[in-house]
Amino acid sequence: MDHYIKKILTAKVYDVSKETPLDIAPGLSSKTANKVYLKREDLQPIFSFKCRGAYNRIFKLQQQQPDTAGVVCASAGNHGQGVALSASRLGIKSLIVMPKTTPTIKVNAVRQLGGEAVLHGDNYDEAYGHACELEKSNGYTFIHPFNDVDTIAGQGTIGVELCRQHSGSIDVVFVPIGGGGLASGVALFMKYLKPTVKIIGVEPIDAASMKASIAAGHPVVLDQVGIFADGVAVKSPGDETYKICSELLDDIITISVDEMCAAIRDVFEDTRTLMEPAGALSVAGLKKYVAENNISDQHLIAVTTGANVNFDRLRHIAERAEIGEQREALLAVTIPEQPGSFRHFCEMLGKRSVTEFNYRYADDRTANVFVGVQLSEGYAERQQIIKDLKVSDFTVEDLTDNEMAKLHVRHMVGGSSQAIDNEILYRFEFPERPGALAAFLNNMDKDWNITLFHYRNHGSAYARVLVGLQVPGDSAEKLQQFLDKLGYRYWCEDNNVAYRMFLS
Numbered sequence: 001m002d003h004y005i006k007k008i009l010t011a012k013v014y015d016v017s018k019e020t021p022l023d024i025a026p027g028l029s030s031k032t033a034n035k036v037y038l039k040r041e042d043l044q045p046i047f048s049f050k051c052r053g054a055y056n057r058i059f060k061l062q063q064q065q066p067d068t069a070g071v072v073c074a075s076a077g078n079h080g081q082g083v084a085l086s087a088s089r090l091g092i093k094s095l096i097v098m099p100k101t102t103p104t105i106k107v108n109a110v111r112q113l114g115g116e117a118v119l120h121g122d123n124y125d126e127a128y129g130h131a132c133e134l135e136k137s138n139g140y141t142f143i144h145p146f147n148d149v150d151t152i153a154g155q156g157t158i159g160v161e162l163c164r165q166h167s168g169s170i171d172v173v174f175v176p177i178g179g180g181g182l183a184s185g186v187a188l189f190m191k192y193l194k195p196t197v198k199i200i201g202v203e204p205i206d207a208a209s210m211k212a213s214i215a216a217g218h219p220v221v222l223d224q225v226g227i228f229a230d231g232v233a234v235k236s237p238g239d240e241t242y243k244i245c246s247e248l249l250d251d252i253i254t255i256s257v258d259e260m261c262a263a264i265r266d267v268f269e270d271t272r273t274l275m276e277p278a279g280a281l282s283v284a285g286l287k288k289y290v291a292e293n294n295i296s297d298q299h300l301i302a303v304t305t306g307a308n309v310n311f312d313r314l315r316h317i318a319e320r321a322e323i324g325e326q327r328e329a330l331l332a333v334t335i336p337e338q339p340g341s342f343r344h345f346c347e348m349l350g351k352r353s354v355t356e357f358n359y360r361y362a363d364d365r366t367a368n369v370f371v372g373v374q375l376s377e378g379y380a381e382r383q384q385i386i387k388d389l390k391v392s393d394f395t396v397e398d399l400t401d402n403e404m405a406k407l408h409v410r411h412m413v414g415g416s417s418q419a420i421d422n423e424i425l426y427r428f429e430f431p432e433r434p435g436a437l438a439a440f441l442n443n444m445d446k447d448w449n450i451t452l453f454h455y456r457n458h459g460s461a462y463a464r465v466l467v468g469l470q471v472p473g474d475s476a477e478k479l480q481q482f483l484d485k486l487g488y489r490y491w492c493e494d495n496n497v498a499y500r501m502f503l504s
Contacts, residue, residue: 004188007149008156012059013052016085017044017157022165022301025270032287033296038267039162042279042307046081046109048231049158049305050145053181054082055089056154057143062090070094070140074128076178076230077106078306079145084115095140097131099123101227103276103310123227125235146181147238156185162301163193170197171298172289176281176305177201177210177252178232180241186303187248198250202285204229204277205254210237214246228257231278231306253285258324260284265321267304274314279306323400326378328355329385330405333369334395342369342450343441348389349373354437357455360468360503369453370399420451424469424479425499429462429489430455436463436488443482445475452503466493468503 020040028036041049054073062068070093073083080096087094094115098107101122110117120130135142144151162173173190175183180201187199203211206226213219213236221236237245255263260277263284267275275283282302290300309317322328335341342359355372375381382400389396399405430436437455444450452468471479483490493499 001188001192004149004153004156005192007153008160008185008189011052011056011150011153011157013056013154013157015059016055016082016089017052019161020044022162023271025267025302027270028266028283028286031266032290032300034290035297035299036286037166037299037301038271038283039158039301039303040271041158041303041305042273042275046078046085046113047307048078048081048279049155049182049303050078050082051085052082052157053146053148053151053154053185054079054143055086057148057150058083058086058090058092060150061141061143062092065141068092068141070138071143072097072131072134072138072140073143073145074098074124074131075102075145076124076127076233077102077110077308078231080110080115080117081106081113081308083143084110084113088114093140095131095134095138097127097134099127099227099230102230103308103313105310106308109308123225123235124233144238146179146184146234147240148181149240152181152185152188152241152244154185155182156189158182158303159186159189159193162186163190166299166301169299170194171300172198172200172286173301173303174200174202174253174282174285174289175303176232176278176285177203177237177245178207178234178278180210180237180245182303182305183210183249184241184244188244191248199248200285200289201245201249201252202281203252203254204232204260204281205256207233207235208252208254209234210242210245211252211254213237213242214249214252218242226257229260229277229281231276231308232281253288255281255284255288256324258320259288260324261317261320262324263287264317265325273307274309275304276306276309277317279304279309281305320406322355322372322374323406326382327375328400329373329375329382330399330402331371331373331386331389332397332399332405333371333389334366335369337364337367339446339449342367342453344392345369345389345394346437346441348392348394349385351435352376352385354455357453359450359453370405420468420470422470422473423451423504424471425452425493425496425503426467426469426483427491427493428465428467430465431462431488440486440488443486444469445471445478445482447472448475462489 025036072095096115219242263280353374358370449470454466
């Protein structure tokens with residue numbers, strides 16, 4: 001450890017990095033009943049901590065080999081940016097091999113920082129193999145993203161800053177783990193200076209290579225890893241980082257996609273900054289640790305490691321955050337196919353906000369409705385809704401934790417129906433206020449039947465609603481009166497080609 005401490009204290013990082021703030025997170029502190037601090041590595045020039053280790057490694061390399069031809073690395077994005085920036089600052093050529101699945105924002109950033117981006121393979125390990133080939137063919141030096149003494153030492157400067165910025169008692173520090181370089185560096189310094197502090201690593205449940213390695217007693221290689229948190233999607237830790245983490249980490253927590261998304265929103269609400277999934281991993285681990293151990297009044301630090309997220313991924317993150325925070329329930333409910341049953345079902349939901357309805361008429365006996373309901377009291381409220389619906393003789397299936405339902409079925413409910421006469425299709429904008437749906441249902445003629453209903457709202461000022469109605473041919477005047485009285489914007493979609501091809 002003494003060897004590492006000297007390397008950390010003499011690490012060269014501040015030519016391209018800066019000392020990032022340790023900020024109190026008021027929302028998370030209130031929510032968890034603890035003092036929660038965020039170590040804001042997302043505020044580095046490349047929006048990631050990776051520039052620390054990369055610069056220290058390349059600077060030491062240049063000292064040892066002044067005639068270095070160039071450097072090459074494999075990276076899911078952030079390490080590549082760090083290498084590109086560091087090499088450019090030191091006047092060295094750099095090749096950055098990145099998986100083809102790397103977010104565009106990271107690829108573009110590498111090129112803007114002066115690195116040559118080479119896209120190869122579908123994951124980090126395939127990119128790593130190609131980088132090793134380029135190392136030999138070009139005569140460049142490989143810059144490992146985590147399994148290197150100087151890289152670990154550079155990341156360890158975060159631990160130095162934490163000890164200086166929080167001079168009082170620190171109970172737990174939460175650090176994300178990909179290959180383990182950051183966790184190793186932080187654990188080495190903090191365990192040396194503050195041996196009582198707990199260092200807890202956090203990994204995605206589908207990329208938990210360090211946890212699996214520690215359980216096995218040696219580094220293991222996972223068959224495959226999930227790439228939602230691309231910054232930590234590593235199949236195997238390094239032998240050096242494994243050795244350090246297995247000795248110094250107090251625990252490793254694994255996190256689901258939904259929990260990561262909820263943590264991204266938590267950080268946004270406290271900082272107005274959007275983390276990438278790996279960047280918010282430590283916050284998700286902190287929340288899970290607090291909930292599982294029922295702790296309070298402790299000083300907890302989460303290292304937020306990156307904010308390089310593609311804008312088009314935000315829609316998915318926002319949807320999954322509701323479920324990860326237990327703020328949304330997804331239910332499949334079977335109701336009788338008869339006038340008034342849909343209205344009764346909606347009445348059972350009370351004044352709760354509905355995030356979406358999906359329904360399509362199938363036969364004249366029963367109907368299956370896919371519904372998303374916003375929750376204010378989490379799991380307990382979800383269970384109460386299910387209980388109340390069952391008491392009212394509705395058949396209910398809880399799909400909140402059903403991955404296929406969340407990813408696919410909620411967007412696929414529908415289809416054509418051969419058994420409907422006199423169907424008309426309208427598209428509405430419902431004002432997003434309590435009672436908007438009830439007003440629609442209560443003003444409908446009791447003889448009309450709803451044959452299709454798709455309601456979707458996720459943060460919009462208006463809910464977008466598609467409704468199929470079975471209306472007798474002589475009710476045109478009554479229908480117009482209904483639309484006028486409702487006062488919502490609407491469009492008749494009877495002749496829409498999408499309706500004709502897929503729904504009618």
